[in-house]
Amino acid sequence: MIATLRMEFRKYFTTRTWWALLLITFVWTGLNVATMVLAIHFGRSEMTAEQGFFLPSGDAVARLIYSMGTTFGYVFPAIVGAMSVAGEYRHQTITPTLLTDPARWRVLAAKFLSVVPLSALYAVTVVVGCLVFGSALLAALGEPTALGDVKTWEMFARMILAMTLWGLVGVGLGALLTNQMVAIVTLLGITMFLEPTLRSLPMLIGRDIPALAYLPGALGDAVTGATLFSMFGPGGTGAGLLGFLPATALLLLYAVVLTAAGYLLRFRRDIP
Secondary structure (H helix, E strand, O other), X not given: OHHHXXXXXXXXXXXXXHHHHHHHHHHHHHXXXXXXXXXXXXXXXXXXXXXXXXXXXXXXHHHHHHHHXXXXXXXXXXXXXXXXXXXXXXXXXXXXXXXXXXXXXXXXXXXXXXXHHHHHHHHHHHHHHXXXXXXXXXXXXXXXXXXXXXXXXXXXXXXXXXXXXXXXXHHHHHHHHOOXXXXXXXXXXXXXXXXXXXXXXXXXXXXXXXXXXXXXXXXXHHHHOOOHHHHHOOOOHHHHOOOHHHHHHHXXXXXXXXXXXXXXXXXXXXXX
């Protein structure tokens, strides 16, 4: 297993993809968080309950803004996880990988484990992007940064955990689909379009839908401890998030079930 893990790390850091994606993660997260800072600062007078907005007060506003780093950034660890499996099929390196270690369960297990530090690296990059862009802009605008509050740093740690778990979900999706383009498009479609649409339904119909709390994005928000959807009223999904421990366990369960399904249904098959 140790040799297989070393092989996985060596393959990942051999190409330039890792640092290019890391740079994109930092800039993308920073720009989106900075945009939210500006939107809330200059649009706060219009973000009233009558308009359907429910903003917290004091340091909680800053923490809400920082938590959006997870909302905008968790897709990158998930892509890293998906590419760790599907990328091998895309570049046809899966054959020499399995010739090096014929035990397919061990190869997939090594990918699952190796993605943990890799996802954490991207998660830390997201947090740094929040700090560099978000806190600096908040300070420049005279808004509280909440960096002196231990709750803020606890949330940063929870953000890293949530995004690391998303990296494991990506491994499962990559193992299940094996086609890199299909895996990435599916991931983006679910996280950027389908789930946000579903989680917006309570705001549109005026009542909560408890089942939405079990969607993977909602679980990630629950692990983080904050959600963008809380801005749209207590009747929305922001009020119905699960607790930290059950959300963590369920998001990990998503990853394990997807990976197991990928192994049983696709990874054991003959390579075309």
